[in-house]
Every structure is written in C-alpha cells, then in structure tokens.
Amino acid sequence: MNRILLTEDDQRVASFIEKGLRESLYQVKTVGKGREAIDEASENKYDVIILDIMLPDISGFEVCSLLRQRKNTTPIIILSALDTPEEKVRGLESGADDYLAKPFLFDELLARINAQLRRTEFNNGIVDFQRYGGVEVNVKEQSAQRDGQALNLSPREFKLLVFLMKNREKALSRISIAQAVWDINFDTTSNSVDVYINYLRNKIDKDFEHPLIHTIKGTGYMFKLKTP
Known part of the structure; x- marks a missing residue:
C-alpha cells in the first residue's frame, strides 16, 4: 500500500x-x-x-x-x-x-x-504488481479476477490483496499487514489480519489448483505462486 x-x-x-x-x-x-x-x-x-x-x-x-x-x-x-x-x-x-x-x-x-x-x-525496475499468478487487479475499478474468474471482494479484502500483490514473494509480518491495510496505529492485539486472510483465501485460493497465500510460521504470510 x-x-x-x-x-x-x-x-x-x-x-x-x-x-x-x-x-x-x-x-x-x-x-x-x-x-x-x-x-x-x-x-x-x-x-x-x-x-x-x-x-x-x-x-x-x-x-x-x-x-x-x-x-x-x-x-x-x-x-x-x-x-x-x-x-x-x-x-x-x-x-x-x-x-x-x-x-x-x-x-x-x-x-x-x-x-x-x-x-x-x-x-x-519494479514489475507491474497488477498481474501475478493468474490474478489481475484493477485499482481504478477496485475489482479483481483470477484466471478470468471475477473475485467478489469487499473493500478491505481488496486493499489486502493489493498489498500482498505489491509485496509478493516476501514474508510479511501480521503487524506490517495491519499497519498498511488498516491504519498506522492499528491495534496489534487484534486478530483481524488472520480473519481477513482467511476471507481472502476462501475467494482467491479455494477453487483453484495452486494456492497463492501461504502461512509463514513464526512470521506471518507470503503471497507466492509456489509454496515457499
């Protein structure tokens, strides 16, 4: 973000x-x-x-x-x-x-x-973040799709997806995700990051062969085409 x-x-x-x-x-x-x-x-x-x-x-x-x-x-x-x-x-x-x-x-x-x-x-030399792993986002329209299939995302889920795509193939802590997607002064004791990651997984990974959102034990999450 x-x-x-x-x-x-x-x-x-x-x-x-x-x-x-x-x-x-x-x-x-x-x-x-x-x-x-x-x-x-x-x-x-x-x-x-x-x-x-x-x-x-x-x-x-x-x-x-x-x-x-x-x-x-x-x-x-x-x-x-x-x-x-x-x-x-x-x-x-x-x-x-x-x-x-x-x-x-x-x-x-x-x-x-x-x-x-x-x-x-x-x-x-940053590659355009808007397309990766079959996912394509349109920031202006705040819409997203994977392999041509529209993803019905809430505004918060869309912001989360944009942040993950911009930082793809990087291990992201829950705090960094929270600060970027919610607010600089986000309550770090909240479990909202995990909740919304699960919401997004259900829409972006559930019906597709290869998952994109991976849990990094002890750190947080990574957005990557293959398991890190």
Whole structure:
C-alpha cells in the first residue's frame, strides 16, 4: 500500500485530500508544519510527499530544499495557492518533482501522484504488481479476477490483496499487514489480519489448483505462486 505524507495546515483542505486519498487506497499521514514534515520524512519511508508552501513555521520551499540536502529522494508534489511562473520555478528548483496550483481537481492530483509512482517503479525496475499468478487487479475499478474468474471482494479484502500483490514473494509480518491495510496505529492485539486472510483465501485460493497465500510460521504470510 503506497504511503503518502501530506503537509497541509488548512484543516479543511487537509481533510478533503486525506479522505480522497484513503478512498483511493493510499495510506496517509498528515502534518501541519514544515519541520514536522522534515522529521516524519526523515524517520519513515513514504512513496510521495504532498507539500503546501505557506506553512506556519517554515515554507514548503525550505522543507523541499532541506529534504534534498539530506539526500531524501521521495517524489515531492507541491500543492499551493501561489500560482505565478516564478513560484513554480522556485518550487522545482528547490527540488520538487511537480507543482499543482490550488484550486485543483482531485482527479488531477491522483494522476500526478500515479505519474510519480510509475516513475519511481520504472527507475527501481519494479514489475507491474497488477498481474501475478493468474490474478489481475484493477485499482481504478477496485475489482479483481483470477484466471478470468471475477473475485467478489469487499473493500478491505481488496486493499489486502493489493498489498500482498505489491509485496509478493516476501514474508510479511501480521503487524506490517495491519499497519498498511488498516491504519498506522492499528491495534496489534487484534486478530483481524488472520480473519481477513482467511476471507481472502476462501475467494482467491479455494477453487483453484495452486494456492497463492501461504502461512509463514513464526512470521506471518507470503503471497507466492509456489509454496515457499
């Protein structure tokens, strides 16, 4: 599940963006100050940073420059009401990868996020996660099928499948699955991961010859075509 760091001090705007991103299956952490963004991006891994310019402590330009000075290569999309050519140039020169002016269409923001993710995946040589072992997912439509047979998944099951496919052939702990599919502050004493793994198994493995979801004793689970 792709993780996004949203830096926006306007609570109304932040809530709107966060809600839309979560509905689009992104995991979101929101902060309201520039120095909080620097600390968060330095301590944790994110796939994209969305950065406002007019922040209460330091400007988004400074945040961007400081992150790049620290060799942080996470794609940064500046989202700002400052829309002059000079501001755009300043943003890009400070190290941002893209610049989107407010007001904006949410679909355009999604398109720009996806463009940055595709570029990162291409640069890292990551194979398209959407097809594996006969399973194909359509993130936009939130649908999935295996060997041409539609899988009737709940929203939570779909998020779980997407996470497993993106991390296929890797041993995943229950905690990492919970944090990605539920919430960063998920209650780790809950058995929801095991419950939903079983739900997904019944739909994705039960009627097929080769299972894809395997239990890794002492660790958690692995999504793999053959038994690890």
